[in-house]
Amino acid sequence: MLNQTVGQTISDETRQRVLQAVTELDYRPNRAAQGLRQGRTATIGFVSHDADFGEFAASAIKGAHEACIRQGNLLLLVNTGGSNRQAAHLIGDLLDRQADALIFAAVGTRSVVLPDAALRVPTVLLNCFAANDPVPAILPDEVRGGRESTQALLDLGHRDIAYLTGKPSQWATKARLRGFREALRGAGLNPAEHTVLSGNYHADSGYDLVRTLLQRNPPPTAIMCGNDRMAVGALLGLLEAGLRVPEDVSVMGYDDQFQLAAEVRPALSTVLLPYPGMGRLAAEQLAIGVPTSPGRTLVHCPVVMRDSTAPPARTRARS
Amino acid sequence: MLNQTVGQTISDETRQRVLQAVTELDYRPNRAAQGLRQGRTATIGFVSHDADFGEFAASAIKGAHEACIRQGNLLLLVNTGGSNRQAAHLIGDLLDRQADALIFAAVGTRSVVLPDAALRVPTVLLNCFAANDPVPAILPDEVRGGRESTQALLDLGHRDIAYLTGKPSQWATKARLRGFREALRGAGLNPAEHTVLSGNYHADSGYDLVRTLLQRNPPPTAIMCGNDRMAVGALLGLLEAGLRVPEDVSVMGYDDQFQLAAEVRPALSTVLLPYPGMGRLAAEQLAIGVPTSPGRTLVHCPVVMRDSTAPPARTRARS
DNA sequence: TTGAAAGCGCTAACAA
DNA sequence: TTGTTAGCGCTTTCAA
Numbered sequence: 001m002l003n004q005t006v007g008q009t010i011s012d013e014t015r016q017r018v019l020q021a022v023t024e025l026d027y028r029p030n031r032a033a034q035g036l037r038q039g040r041t042a043t044i045g046f047v048s049h050d051a052d053f054g055e056f057a058a059s060a061i062k063g064a065h066e067a068c069i070r071q072g073n074l075l076l077l078v079n080t081g082g083s084n085r086q087a088a089h090l091i092g093d094l095l096d097r098q099a100d101a102l103i104f105a106a107v108g109t110r111s112v113v114l115p116d117a118a119l120r121v122p123t124v125l126l127n128c129f130a131a132n133d134p135v136p137a138i139l140p141d142e143v144r145g146g147r148e149s150t151q152a153l154l155d156l157g158h159r160d161i162a163y164l165t166g167k168p169s170q171w172a173t174k175a176r177l178r179g180f181r182e183a184l185r186g187a188g189l190n191p192a193e194h195t196v197l198s199g200n201y202h203a204d205s206g207y208d209l210v211r212t213l214l215q216r217n218p219p220p221t222a223i224m225c226g227n228d229r230m231a232v233g234a235l236l237g238l239l240e241a242g243l244r245v246p247e248d249v250s251v252m253g254y255d256d257q258f259q260l261a262a263e264v265r266p267a268l269s270t271v272l273l274p275y276p277g278m279g280r281l282a283a284e285q286l287a288i289g290v291p292t293s294p295g296r297t298l299v300h301c302p303v304v305m306r307d308s309t310a311p312p313a314r315t316r317a318r319s
Numbered sequence: 320m321l322n323q324t325v326g327q328t329i330s331d332e333t334r335q336r337v338l339q340a341v342t343e344l345d346y347r348p349n350r351a352a353q354g355l356r357q358g359r360t361a362t363i364g365f366v367s368h369d370a371d372f373g374e375f376a377a378s379a380i381k382g383a384h385e386a387c388i389r390q391g392n393l394l395l396l397v398n399t400g401g402s403n404r405q406a407a408h409l410i411g412d413l414l415d416r417q418a419d420a421l422i423f424a425a426v427g428t429r430s431v432v433l434p435d436a437a438l439r440v441p442t443v444l445l446n447c448f449a450a451n452d453p454v455p456a457i458l459p460d461e462v463r464g465g466r467e468s469t470q471a472l473l474d475l476g477h478r479d480i481a482y483l484t485g486k487p488s489q490w491a492t493k494a495r496l497r498g499f500r501e502a503l504r505g506a507g508l509n510p511a512e513h514t515v516l517s518g519n520y521h522a523d524s525g526y527d528l529v530r531t532l533l534q535r536n537p538p539p540t541a542i543m544c545g546n547d548r549m550a551v552g553a554l555l556g557l558l559e560a561g562l563r564v565p566e567d568v569s570v571m572g573y574d575d576q577f578q579l580a581a582e583v584r585p586a587l588s589t590v591l592l593p594y595p596g597m598g599r600l601a602a603e604q605l606a607i608g609v610p611t612s613p614g615r616t617l618v619h620c621p622v623v624m625r626d627s628t629a630p631p632a633r634t635r636a637r638s
Numbered sequence: 639t640t641g642a643a644a645g646c647g648c649t650a651a652c653a654a
Numbered sequence: 655t656t657g658t659t660a661g662c663g664c665t666t667t668c669a670a
Contacts, residue, residue, distance in 0.1 A: 003665080009639060031415045032354050033663035036646050041351060043395070043416070053381040054577060055374065062372040065398050074412055076362070077396045079384050093393055096350040097362070203582035229578060232551065236584050239558035258373060259548060260579075263522035265555050322649080328655060352647035355662050 002029065035098055044068055044286060045094035046075045049128070050107040051082040055258060056275055060105055060126060063279030071287050073100070088115035095120060101286040103279075104128070109139060109172045122292070124282045127275075129296060136285055137296045138278050142172050145271040145301035146179025147186075149252050150224065152269070152303050154187045157311045158222040158250065161194055164209040164234065166201040166226030173226060176254065180224060194220075201226050206233025214241050219249060221312035228253035228261045231268050231308070246310035256304055266307035273301055321348070354417055363387055363605060364413035365394045368447070369426040370401040374577060375594055379424055379445060382598030390606050392419070407434035414439060420605040422598075423447070428458060428491045441611065443601045446594075448615060455604055456615045457597050461491050464590040464620035465498025466505075468543065468571050471588070471622050473506045476630045477541040477569065480513055483528040483553065485520040485545030492545065495573065499543060513539075520545050525552025533560050538568060540631035547572035547580045550587050550627070565629035575623055585626035592620055 001010055001018060021027065035041035046064060048057045061075065068075055076099055080087040094102065101121050106112055106128035114123070114130045125137035153161055163180050166173040181191040197212060199205035206225055210233070213219060225231040231253035238245055245251050245266055253261055253270035261268040278299055285292055320329055320337060340346065354360035365383060367376045380394065387394055395418055399406040413421065420440050425431055425447035433442070433449045444456035472480055482499050485492040500510040516531060518524035525544055529552070532538060544550035550572035557564055564570050564585055572580055572589035580587040597618055604611055 005665090011639065014640080028411065028415050030355075030417065030663050032351055032360060032417045033646090034665080035351050036349075036355050036648090036662090037664050037666085039646075041416070046396075052577075053377045053384075055377070058372045058374070058377040061396065062398060065372075065396065069397075069409075074416065075396045077365075077380065077384065077394045078388075079381060090388075092347065096347050097360075097393065098349065098351045203579065204584055204586075207584040229582065233582070233584060235555065236558065239555065240584075258371075260522065263548065263552070265523055265526040265552060265559075267523075324650085330655065333656080349647050352662090353649080355646090355664090356648045356650085358662075 039098070040100055041098045042073050043076050043097070043099050044073050044283065045091070045099035045102045046077050047087065047091060047094070047102060047104045048077070048079045048107075049082060049087055049104060049112060050080070052107065053079050054107065056107045056127070057105065059258065059275035060279035060282075063276030063281075064103055064126075064283040065279075066276075067280040067283035067287075071283070073283075084113050084115070088117060091115050091117045103282045103286070105279075105282075108167075108170050109142070110170065122286055124285045124292075126278060126282045133295050136292050136294055138281050138285075139296055139298055140172075140273055140278070140301050141298035142175035142301070143179040143182070144298075145254065145273075145303075146176030147183045148179070148303050149254065149269075149271045150180045150183035151186075152305060153222045153224070153250060153252060153309065154183060156222075156250065156309060158220075159189065159312075160220040161222045161224060162213055162220040163194065163196045163224045164199050164206060164213070164226060164230055165196060166199060166230070168198045170201075176226070199226050199230055201230060203229040203233035203236075206230030206235075207237040208233075210234045210237030211241070214238075214243075219243070222250040222252065222309070224252045224254075226254060228255045228257040228268055228270055231270070232260065232264055235264065235266075235308070245308050248313060250309040250312070252309060261304075262306065269303070269305045269307070269309040271301045272304050274299055358417070359419055360417045361392050362395050362416070362418050363392050363602065364410070364418035364421045365396045366406065366410060366413070366421060366423045367396070367398045367426075368401060368406055368423060368431060369399070371426065372398050373426065375426045375446070376424065378577065378594035379598035379601075382595030382600075383422055383445075383602040384598075385595075386599040386602035386606075390602070392602070403432050403434070407436060410434050410436045422601045422605070424598075424601075427486075427489055428461070429489065441605055443604045443611075445597060445601045452614050455611050455613055457600055457604075458615055458617055459491075459592055459597070459620050460617040461494035461620070462498040462501070463617075464573065464592075464622075465495035466502045467498070467622050468573065468588075468590045469499045469502035470505075471624060472541045472543070472569060472571060472628065473502060475541075475569065475628060477539075478508065478631075479539040480541045480543060481532055481539040482513065482515045482543045483518050483525055483532070483545060483549055484515060485518060485549070487517045489520075495545070518545050518549055520549060522548040522552035525549030525554075526556040527552075529553045529556030530560070533557075533562075538562070541569040541571065541628070543571045543573075545573060547574045547576040547587055547589055550589070551579065551583055554583065554585075554627070564627050567632060569628040569631070571628060580623075581625065588622070588624045588626070588628040590620045591623050593618055 105126035256272035424445035575591040
């Protein structure tokens with residue numbers, strides 16, 4: 001009766017008696033016992049498959065958590081430290097506790113080996129993908145993000161744009177760079193004439209690469225960075241060299257990192273990586289009754305224009 | 320037998336047979352059923368009691384998770400969004416699922432109202448405290464952190480140190496400021512003669528306050544910041560004003576924020592807030608058989624000296 | 639409309 | 655040393 005089983009009949013009097021007892025005794029059903037009986041624990045396993053447990057995981061978990069709460073589920077969290085062995089092990093732990101479903105998330109978007117055990121329950125890949133797409137995957141549309149942020153700079157009038165990339169081996173790096181080149185070509189420019197320097201997503205690589213860049217003559221009018229941390233490093237390097245942002249050089253970040261991109265001065269123009277939304281989406285895909293969309297779902301990353309970008313000085317002088 | 324119950328006897332032959340069956344059938348005990356039977360689910364509830372789910376929560380969870388795995392426990396995670404009502408509600412959810420113990424964590428160190436339900440299982444407060452200390456609390460030793468970072472600047476020879484604080488209403492802000500003043504007095508200086516400006520822990524407040532500060536004449540030889548984000552803001556403001564760090568001004572951060580303090584240029588001297596260690600400690604306190612240390616446990620925050628601090632120019636010139 | 643009973647998968651206690 | 659049984663708290667089915 002407490003579960004409102006359909007097609008049940010109960011007298012009003014008894015209902016009152018039951019309800020009163022419930023409040024009097026402060027009765028709360030034991031969900032472990034419920035789970036045992038119904039084979040459903042209202043618990044979703046969240047596997048963070050990475051060495052670090054940082055900004056991304058936190059944001060994605062926040063989103064997933066929100067959706068879960070709405071569905072009456074709770075998140076059982078594990079962190080694999082990036083090890084496949086540990087991943088398989090922990091997924092075992094999750095399944096032993098009868099998790100109803102799994103979210104398998106990576107920080108650096110990449111290809112992962114999904115342990116077989118994960119296929120025993122509904123699973124969604126978050127910010128990663130596996131060979132042959134055995135389960136749905138949710139990914140940011142990095143090519144588009146790279147393209148549209150470059151386009152934003154082109155629209156401002158920039159024609160000499162340098163790109164300080166993140167770690168070249170990463171999927172996201174390649175995708176963003178592809179978008180960068182697509183946009184340049186779309187504007188009738190030759191990508192080969194634009195400087196591309198390889199970094200590693202750390203702030204200091206932004207700093208170092210800017211210094212390398214400034215040895216060139218003349219410097220580009222705009223600089224795209226692999227992420228916001230690199231952009232902050234670039235900002236520091238440019239300022240130190242006596243250049244003003246955005247008056248002398250425009251800087252574009254990526255990620256819209258929480259408590260960084262918007263707070264730095266000048267506030268960074270960047271591309272928003274919607275981690276909370278992706279986490280939410282993952283949890284919603286797992287809700288019972290929702291048809292899972294197979295294959296890869298690309299999530300749009302909108303460009304956010306703030307104060308680190310402006311028309312290039314040449315154009316401005318002319319106007 | 321699989322649980323290695325003590326004082327049991329079993330023939331070698333049967334043991335082999337059982338073990339073989341286990342591997343053959345790939346048998347895994349259902350831990351939900353186990354939990355029902357033993358009244359122990361090997362699950363610890365982690366309550367993040369804050370609006371945001373960022374750096375701190377991630378680091379603390381990472382530490383707690385590590386310790387949990389070692390103990391064979393898993394973390395059941397909830398985020399209250401900072402609402403007491405939601406906290407009570409979610410703790411109910413956790414207890415309904417028979418969580419064995421709770422870690423109740425806040426991001427901004429502060430006083431919290433612990434829902435009564437939490438007292439029904441072993442609970443540890445992480446980075447927060449409650450009136451009358453009903454359960455053990457683990458807190459960073461902010462006074463000491465403030466004192467020792469100030470002392471580090473004094474040791475370098477600085478005698479004119481400004482403090483750009485975090486949000487004045489916060490416990491941590493007051494504690495660090497107290498440490499700052501203690502250190503000054505300890506060096507025979509008068510705290511009233513040192514500029515203290517109130518910020519809010521956001522990077523832009525570091526930037527804004529530095530600009531205010533630079534209207535003074537002469538500027539201080541060293542600047543303490545409420546946290547690393549403010550320090551980054553300060554760095555940007557100083558550079559923009561044509562001042563060099565640390566040649567002209569030393570800058571001290573706080574937090575040793577992951578992927579920020581060490582990566583920025585110059586790398587920030589700062590105070591390490593050992594969140595992962597605190598999370599680990601919390602989980603270990605909850606391990607069965609460990610005597611819980613009542614009251615508040617203050618965790619030391621060591622000063623980390625990097626490149627944003629140096630002896631003041633005057634001293635250097637003299638030497 | 640209500641009550642009784644079986645059983646989810648496991649463990650602990652007891653008999654054989 | 656091994657096998658059997660009761661029961662954790664719940665839901666579902668069936669009988670009254």
